[in-house]
Amino acid sequence: MRLYNTLTGEEKEFVPADGNTVKMYVCGVTPYSSTHVGHALSYVVFDTLRRYLEYQGYQVKHIQNFTDVDDKIIQRAQEAGISEDALTAQYIDDFFRTMDALNILRADVYPRATQEIGPILETIQSLVDKDFAYAASGDVFFRVNRKEDYGKLSHRTLDGMIAGARIQVDEDKEHPMDFVLWKGAKPGEPAWESPWGPGRPGWHIECTAMSLRYLDYPLDIHGGGQDLIFPHHENEIAQSEAHTGITPFAHHWVHNGLLQLGEDKMSKSLGNLVSVEEALAEYSADALRMYFLSSHYRSPLQYSDEGSAAMERSMDRFYHALRPTDVEEVAPASGEALDAAPFRQRFLAAMDDDLNTPQAIAALFDLARDINRERDAGNLVAEAQTTLRELGGVLGLTFEERSAGSDQLAASPFIDLLVSTRTELRQARQFALADRIRDELAAQGVVLEDSAQGTVWRYQR
RNA sequence: GGCGACGUAGCCAAGUGGUUAAGGCGGAGGUCUGCAAAACCUCUAUUCGGCGGUUCGAAUCCGCCCGUCGCCUCCA
Structure with a gap:
């Protein structure tokens, strides 16, 4: 390099x-x-x-x-x-x-x-x-x-x-x-x-x-x-x-x-410090790493809450692209496997060029987009997902969605119950009641995602 | 005062002589949906702080100007 x-x-x-x-x-x-x-x-x-x-x-x-x-x-x-x-x-x-x-x-x-x-x-x-x-x-x-x-x-x-x-x-x-x-x-x-x-x-x-x-x-x-x-x-x-x-x-x-x-x-003498502890209370480690690597390492970088929040949202693209492809059971993947090699080459070329992480990250976003696109088209993306994980790992990204706290885990069976109840209400076309469940779960920070394969839920990040 | 860096879309940020100026956030429209959300698709800089110059050709090189920042003191 x-x-x-x-x-x-x-x-x-x-x-x-x-x-x-x-x-x-x-x-x-x-x-x-x-x-x-x-x-x-x-x-x-x-x-x-x-x-x-x-x-x-x-x-x-x-x-x-x-x-x-x-x-x-x-x-x-x-x-x-x-x-x-x-x-x-x-x-x-x-x-x-x-x-x-x-x-x-x-x-x-x-x-x-x-x-x-x-x-x-x-x-x-x-x-x-x-x-x-x-x-x-x-x-x-x-x-x-x-x-x-x-x-x-x-x-x-x-x-x-x-x-x-x-x-x-x-x-x-x-x-x-x-x-x-x-x-x-x-x-x-x-x-x-x-x-x-x-x-x-x-x-x-x-x-x-x-x-x-x-x-x-x-x-x-x-x-x-x-x-x-x-x-x-x-x-x-x-x-x-x-x-x-x-x-x-x-x-x-x-x-x-x-x-x-x-x-x-930001310096000790000026006293305008944000501790990492404070930052991690609001944002994931992945988002912060993305933020730091989103500009070239030799350039100064402005730290802001808006910037961190934008990076947090951008991580969703990766999280979604890396989700397991159980979709294939419904629409058997018959197409070709997505070839991640060109993205890997772009990533490596960028890193070889004085650690150009902004360009390397751009390659990863493009790969994520292609994974989503090809998966929707019924093509095989498992290998490409492995590549995305591997290259993200070079940047130190874990791709671990923010884990639920213990009280959140305890709530899971009840949320499952509410979600399945809502599904039945929707099938019965009782949309007002179904929407009420969705809205009240949202108020509790639980986001529902409906798809042809059913409804999944997650905690809002 | 000395040395150095930078000024690219609403915001962040790559690109440093040659096809359509990466990518992210945000925004607009569409697909999907009972409606949403999520996801996907499309669009979102005729132009790169300003003015000159070099060149067939410049965001990219040169000069001047304007602006921002860093180091010269403890600091990652």
């Missing part, structure tokens, strides 16, 4: 270096607040990339970190009067529940910064030894001037960054853009012993230490949201390449566009 690489700014044919196993590192979250729909978008994108690579026959080794020590975690824990560990444990749980609910495959390893202090210290020491880093007043900084290609990912120069003029002056730094590798501890903060005194790792160094430990360089794919390009990934490149001398340390840098809420980017 062809895949866009942020580092070069162009699409490049993607092949794992060893031809078989894809080494993929995706930056994870800082667990101090609920997982929001922006996170969900990002991880749905990388989950889809992973599923597609696996569908192509590759093994994917997927590593995703938790930044479980940082200023905000310390602050929130103190506000809540609990330990940092208790706070992060809570939100890591939330994260996993959310990922599972969205049918996002688990990474192979989820390393945590606090559990990788040893490798982190070794990496920092190596950078100090190589003169890429220096200690100052208990902190350790990366010396950006020593890395000549600093800025190559975000396509900016040190001069250009300084022109931004929003840099805080720090007298301990040799250069304003030097960034912290090790942060000396202030009283009351969690700290680990180091050659430079007690402290904790800076944000960027953990990813260097972890990706090297769990995947070895060079990585095939390094991913994250576009907001991580600078400074996080730029700094990671500087550290990783300075540390190992391997350049580039990741072949493909893949960044998803950010989810926006209204006019602005």
Whole structure:
């Protein structure tokens, strides 16, 4: 497949270096607040990339970190009067529940910064030894001037960054853009012993230490949201390449566009967040995945209730197309089987083109339409349905219609009874009474569908 | 101020030099139905922010203008 690489700014044919196993590192979250729909978008994108690579026959080794020590975690824990560990444990749980609910495959390893202090210290020491880093007043900084290609990912120069003029002056730094590798501890903060005194790792160094430990360089794919390009990934490149001398340390840098809420980017600092929990209370995981994949992964996407609702309705097309074809008992399918191969080809060609999920989805809708059409014509569609399920699965769609709650299941025999009563009334042409049953069931959220084969009912979605 | 992205129907969103500009939502008509609903069929952008230019040919390339957004600070 062809895949866009942020580092070069162009699409490049993607092949794992060893031809078989894809080494993929995706930056994870800082667990101090609920997982929001922006996170969900990002991880749905990388989950889809992973599923597609696996569908192509590759093994994917997927590593995703938790930044479980940082200023905000310390602050929130103190506000809540609990330990940092208790706070992060809570939100890591939330994260996993959310990922599972969205049918996002688990990474192979989820390393945590606090559990990788040893490798982190070794990496920092190596950078100090190589003169890429220096200690100052208990902190350790990366010396950006020593890395000549600093800025190559975000396509900016040190001069250009300084022109931004929003840099805080720090007298301990040799250069304003030097960034912290090790942060000396202030009283009351969690700290680990180091050659430079007690402290904790800076944000960027953990990813260097972890990706090297769990995947070895060079990585095939390094991913994250576009907001991580600078400074996080730029700094990671500087550290990783300075540390190992391997350049580039990741072949493909893949960044998803950010989810926006209204006019602005959805972000922790703006506080305009919608949690995944809130979204899933209203909409199915399939609908949300469809929403996230309905625009190209590198484009920004506006999140809205209207958009989610539209996707929910569009899923009905698939649900209906995938229903069992017991119709064939009445009108024996004598015709030809629907050939899904052209749709599969369209789907694969779209996915091969830098994960063009909007086009891939369009192919699936066309396939669904043909399934409905051919089934009505009495042709065989079982194989085509299998193809639709399989390709939808590459996008992580489950096609599970929203399951009924337990009290709804308990009501089923009574609804069946009302439906069969209505059928008898209709046969007796007692339409007023029959319609009353239909209307009152509708008021309870039960939708009846009449067809030549009888009446089926379902809960309104 | 520096760097970058984008502007396609009522809404969302593909397409980036060449037959009828994907797909979804919404809308209109039809088939089916006792009537509905669901489903299916048909229709729904002579035109791609504006103005110039290159070309036999541009939504697609170039220039200018208008507008929106992102990064430059924690962030997926």
